[in-house]
Amino acid sequence: MPQPSHYTGPADAAPDRRVQAGAICGTGVLLVNLGTPEAPTARALRPYLAEFLSDPRVIDYPRWLWWPILKVILAIRPRRSAHAYARIWTEAGSPLRVLSESLAAALQAELGGQARVALAMRYGQPTVAATIAALQAAGVRRLLVLPLYPQYSATSTGSVIDAVAEALKRLRWPPELRVVNDYHDDPAHIEALARRIEHWWGAHGRGEKLLLSFHGIPERYVRLGDPYLAQCQATATLLRERLRLRGDELLLSFQSRVGRERWLEPYTDATVRRLAGEGVRRLDVACPGFAVDCLETLEEIAMQNREFFVEAGGEALRYIPALNDTPEQVASLAALVRRHAQGWPGFAGGPS
Numbered sequence: 001m002p003q004p005s006h007y008t009g010p011a012d013a014a015p016d017r018r019v020q021a022g023a024i025c026g027t028g029v030l031l032v033n034l035g036t037p038e039a040p041t042a043r044a045l046r047p048y049l050a051e052f053l054s055d056p057r058v059i060d061y062p063r064w065l066w067w068p069i070l071k072v073i074l075a076i077r078p079r080r081s082a083h084a085y086a087r088i089w090t091e092a093g094s095p096l097r098v099l100s101e102s103l104a105a106a107l108q109a110e111l112g113g114q115a116r117v118a119l120a121m122r123y124g125q126p127t128v129a130a131t132i133a134a135l136q137a138a139g140v141r142r143l144l145v146l147p148l149y150p151q152y153s154a155t156s157t158g159s160v161i162d163a164v165a166e167a168l169k170r171l172r173w174p175p176e177l178r179v180v181n182d183y184h185d186d187p188a189h190i191e192a193l194a195r196r197i198e199h200w201w202g203a204h205g206r207g208e209k210l211l212l213s214f215h216g217i218p219e220r221y222v223r224l225g226d227p228y229l230a231q232c233q234a235t236a237t238l239l240r241e242r243l244r245l246r247g248d249e250l251l252l253s254f255q256s257r258v259g260r261e262r263w264l265e266p267y268t269d270a271t272v273r274r275l276a277g278e279g280v281r282r283l284d285v286a287c288p289g290f291a292v293d294c295l296e297t298l299e300e301i302a303m304q305n306r307e308f309f310v311e312a313g314g315e316a317l318r319y320i321p322a323l324n325d326t327p328e329q330v331a332s333l334a335a336l337v338r339r340h341a342q343g344w345p346g347f348a349g350g351p352s
C-alpha cells in the first residue's frame, strides 16, 4: 500500500493510514508539569529540591556562588517543605501528580485516536526523556509539547523546552517537534476559567473581592526580558472583562516567594492582610497560573493565606479550585492541541 508522500519512516513506526482506521497514531502530545516529591518526607524532598533548585533557569546565579547557598538550603528546607506537603497529601499521593494524571487521561479520552497523550514531570518522575522515548517506541513521529503553564516564564516553560531539547539531542531520529509556548490569552482557556469561577460563585455565593494569585518569579527576570508579568496581567484583564468586574473588584498578586531577592509584587500574603485590614470580610482567591491544584494552591493559599487573612481580621478566604480535570479544561486543551497540530495527519489541514 502506498505511504503518504511525507512519510519516510520504517514500516513499524505507525504509518499514517492507521489514523484513518481510528487507531492511536504517530502523533504524540507530551503534557509536562513541574513535578512533585515521591513522599511528604524530608528524605524524599531533598533530591526533588536539589534537582529543581540546581536548574539554572530557576536560579541563574553563577554556580560557584549558588552551590554553597544551595547546600545550606538543602539542609533546612526539605524538612519545612515536607511538613507543608504532609498537610495536603492524599491516599493516592501528591495532588499535583494525581490531578495531572487524571487530566492526561481525560485529554486522551477526548482526543481518542488522533494522538497519544503522555505526562512527564520536569523534575522527578517520570522524566521528560523517558516519556519521549516511550512515545517514540509506541510509534510517535510528531510530537506536540504542552507545558501545563498558561503563562510563559523562562523558569517554567523555558526549562521544559530545555529538557525536551536535551532529550531529543540523544535521539538518532527525533520526532518532528512543536511546542505550545503559552496559552495565557487563549479564548477557550479564559472561558473555562470564567465558568469555573461563576460556577463556584453559583454554589457558594460571591465574596467582596476576587484575588488572582499567580506564582511569583524574581522581578529581575522580568527586567531581563521574561514576558511572565505581562502575560499574567493579560490573563487577569481578560478575566476581568469576561466576568464584568469593576477595577477594584479584581486584584492581582504573586505568591510563593523564595529567598531574599525582590520578586514580583504585590505579594499575596501582604495583599490578603491588607485587604482584611481594610475591612474586606469575604475574599475569593483563584490561581489561574496553575493548571491543577498543588502545594502552592492547597497549602499556601487555602491554608496559610487563609490563616493570615483571618488573623488580620477577615472572616473567610475562600479558595476557588483550579481547572484540574474538569470538562472545561479538557475541552480547552483539546482545542489548543488541535490548533497546534494543524496540518498533521488526522488534524485539520492534514491528510485525513
Ligand SMILES: C=CC1=C(C)c2cc3[nH]c(cc4nc(cc5[nH]c(cc1n2)c(C)c5CCC(=O)O)C(CCC(=O)O)=C4C)c(C)c3C=C
Residues within 6 Å of the ligand: 034, 035, 036, 037, 049, 052, 058, 059, 077, 081, 094, 096, 149, 153, 155, 156, 215, 216, 217, 218, 228, 256, 258, 289, 290, 293, 294, 295, 296
Ligand atoms: C526558587 C525559585 C522558584 C521559582 C523561580 C519558581 C517558579 C515557578 N514555579 C511554578 C510552579 C510551581 N512551583 C511549585 C513549588 C515550588 N516552587 C519553588 C521555587 C520556585 N518556583 C519551590 C522550592 C517549590 C517546592 C515547594 C517548596 O519547597 O516550597 C509547585 C508545586 C509542586 C507540588 O509538588 O505541588 C508548582 C506547580 C511556576 C509556574 C513558576 C514560574 C512561573
Ligand SMILES: [Fe+2]
Residues within 6 Å of the ligand: 215, 256
Ligand atoms: Fe515554584
Ligand SMILES: [Fe+2]
Residues within 6 Å of the ligand: 256, 295, 296, 300
Ligand atoms: Fe510555596
